[in-house]
Amino acid sequence: MEQDWSVQRVPAADGAEIVLHSVGSGPGIVVVHGGGVTIDIYRRLALRLADRFTVHLYNRRGRADAAARAEPYDGEQDVADLGSVLTATGVRNVIGHSGGGFVALRAAARDLPIDRLALYDAAIQVNGLFPLGWVPTARKAAQAGDIARALAITGGGLNTHSPASRLPLAVRTTLCRLFLRTPVGRTMGELLPTTLDESALIQRHDGQPEQWAGVTAEVLLACGGAGPSYYQPINEALAGVLPHARTLVVPRASHDALNRAPEHLVDALAGFFTAPATAPPTRS
Known part of the structure; x- marks a missing residue:
């Protein structure tokens, strides 16, 4: 069954507009895309979740239909824009991919209203494990x-x-x-x-995993079994300090699996967002 996309404009904290592309019905999920790409490569994922969820995509600053990015870049607009999208939609479920996973985890650490956070191959620098010397x-x-x-x-x-x-x-x-x-x-x-x-x-946020210990959301730390090997130890280090986290290695999946949206990955994400809560998220 073909799905219809809707487009709405959400006000950002600095007065710019965030263009939100949404599809599906059911509980909401916001996707924070990775670096070097736009939301277009995540439309397959959104459509494969659309029979169970309302999926919201938006381009981060400086890409496609998004507003210009502030310089010098410090990532603050990315976190603020995610907060604006969550406020406008009332959604509490987030998927973050690669660099978008870094944005989403920063947002969760600042106590933005995120109850469940699924990270796939999240670009988090922990104890120098993420290769960035290049x-x-x-x-x-x-x-x-x-x-x-x-x-x-x-x-x-x-x-x-x-x-x-x-x-x-x-x-x-x-x-x-x-x-x-x-x-x-x-x-x-x-x-x-x-x-x-x-x-x-x-790279500037390199440090001990304990810097993320304040995240109270339930977190799925997923990586591809056929992707770079450094994601698994990063996820294990984070799972050791996040109070409500578990890891998942997705078989036969590489870094671009989230865009390709194979059935076994889509089902794992759907299961995470619909499973009974292990503990109610706490907020200060």
């Missing part, structure tokens, strides 16, 4: 105008599990030049400076 080199290439080289460095730094990451940089750069000719590649290339800024911010 950021200065990638930024230097981007500032020199060589977006293909910067993208190759970024991909190699993040996709440590991939055989392609071990190819010579020149070969990876050539492949990225071809990738930049595709619609997804063009978007990732245009947004690469934003991605690098976000990666640098994540």
Whole structure:
């Protein structure tokens, strides 16, 4: 059955507008997308949840139909905008992917009204486990105008599990030049400076997992079994301090599984958001 999307404009705290794209019926879920992309790649996920939930997508600042991003980037608008969306919709369920997981966890740590938070391959720097040493080199290439080289460095730094990451940089750069000719590649290339800024911010939040111990929401810390290996120890470290958290390794899933929305991942998310609460969230 084909689903109809609705679009509404939500006022942000600074007076800008957040364009909310919604589909489905039932309890609400807000999706916070990852870096280097727009909401378009999450529409499949939304549609596959739409028979059970009302799913809300919105572009973060500086992307597609979103307002411009404040500079220098400190992530505060991202957290505030998520708060505005939660207030406008009354939704208390959030999915955060990659860099969007960092935004969502920061929001939960500030006691925004999030009761259940599902994080998939969340880009959280804990005890230096998340590989971000490549950021200065990638930024230097981007500032020199060589977006293909910067993208190759970024991909190699993040996709440590991939055989392609071990190819010579020149070969990876050539492949990225071809990738930049595709619609997804063009978007990732245009947004690469934003991605690098976000990666640098994540690095600045490196520390012990205890810094997140104040999150009272129920949290699902999920990662792909076929993705980068560093997400699993990060999730285990976080689960050790978050009071209402559990981990999940999704079989046969890579970093882009949330966009591909395979049935076993969609069902796991639906089960998390509909299961009886283990403990009522507490708020100060």
